[in-house]
Amino acid sequence: MRAGAALGLAGTLLPLTVALAPPARAASCTTSTGPYQRQVEAFLGRPVDGRQSAADCRATRDFQTRHGISPNIGYAGPVTWGVMSIMKAQKAAGSTPNKAGDCPTNKGRIACVDLTRQLSWIQDGKKLVMGPVPVRTGRDGYETRRGLKQIYWRNKNHVSTIYDVPMPNSQFFDGGQAFHSISGSVWSPPGSHGCVNMRPGDSQKYWELLRTGDDVFVYGRKPGT
Structure with missing residues (x-):
């Protein structure tokens, strides 16, 4: 078996995500004034x-x-x-998510993940190809790992071997950490178990635009981690 294939199969044992509970039922309203x-x-x-x-x-x-x-x-x-x-x-990021130049754009096609703003986008050199789109990254203790990575394995209909939940449009870039869609809100706290969760439509476009071997750059720090 080729090394690349072995790595891809090894990734099937590691995918991390979080199962979303159904939205909470509306509770009684509080009369208390909050700090915000x-x-x-x-x-x-x-x-x-x-x-x-x-x-x-x-x-x-x-x-x-x-x-x-x-x-x-x-x-x-x-x-x-x-x-x-x-x-x-x-x-506020608008159409210039990389205005500060934190994501390297001299590497051809690259998917950028800003943990601080919980945003992701795809660039090809200086050209913004898609995004920015909201994402949900790893919670405290399960942070999405920072640095320059590469997509090494893709599985359109992946199911987590840990949580037994579907992970549509999975594109793995660091061990068990991957881009994939979720059915709930990408703004729901506290976050994933390391994956970059996306809305279904956004993950589908990422699936169409990215390929094995494309670069992924993760930077910043998610609030609360």
Whole structure:
């Protein structure tokens, strides 16, 4: 067996992901004002007065339910604001995610993964080919490993041998760490077990654009790790 093939087969034993629980059922709204009340109100387009109202709570609770934040009681706490902060940073990246030049663009086609902003994109030299798109990387203790990698094995209909969950469009670049889609929110905390989770449509486009041997560069630090 060729070394490359052996490596690919070895990867089938290592894939890491996280099984997503169904969205939490809506709980009763809290009347407590959270430490990030004003920021959450502004993000949700609510009147910014820094005081919890029934309407504020419902809007916050709906956001928490959509993105798997628990408890989903409408409290404007650090976890909720942390997710919103990442979403704001992603929006600010616009069409120039590599403006700071942190991802090397002198290597031809490369998939960049910014852990800090939880973003990924594909470049070919200085040309932005796709993205940026939101991703969900490894949680504390299971961080997505940083550095320059290469895609070494691809499996469109992979199933995790550890968690027995589907990992569509898997493209492995570092041991058991891979790009693949998930069915839940990519903004749901606390994160994966090391893989770069993507929305289904984004992972499909990555599958079409990337090939075995393409470079992947992971940098930054995910908040909370």
